[in-house]
Amino acid sequence: MELLVQLLLGAIGxxxxxxxxxxxxxxxxxxxxxxxxxxxxGGHLLGALLGAAAPAGMAGTAAGGGVGGLVLMLVVALIRKALAK
Structure with missing residues (x-):
């Protein structure tokens, strides 16, 4: 269930x-x-990097997924833009 939430919030992010x-x-x-x-x-990294300090439950899952999705989209877009030059 957590992975599904991470993927969905990643798409939204x-x-x-x-x-x-x-x-x-x-x-x-x-x-x-x-x-x-x-x-x-992003969801897996948040849990691995922060361990017990990670936000618990769905809130942490949602935060990791949403932020991870936004960050990776920006990284891919910046790489794509740099390669287009």
């Missing part, structure tokens, strides 16, 4: 990042895919 940084947007599908991947990674 990726699309929020695309809306906030329109010049870096990958399009709805690209933002969602990068966000899903980032959500899964």
């Amino acid at each position: 990726g699309n929020v990042g695309g809306a906030l940084f329109k010049n870096l947007s990958l399009g709805m599908l690209g933002n969602s895919l990068a966000g899903i991947l980032g959500g899964g990674i």
Whole structure:
């Protein structure tokens, strides 16, 4: 269940990042895919890095997934932009 929440919130985070940084947007599908991947990674990293100090339960899962999705979408967009030059 936690992984599903991370992936869903990752997709939302990726699309929020695309809306906030329109010049870096990958399009709805690209933002969602990068966000899903980032959500899964971000949720696991948050738990691994913070251990017992990580926010407990769904709140921590949601935070890790959303932030991870946004961050990975931005990283992919910046790499894509740099390669296009």
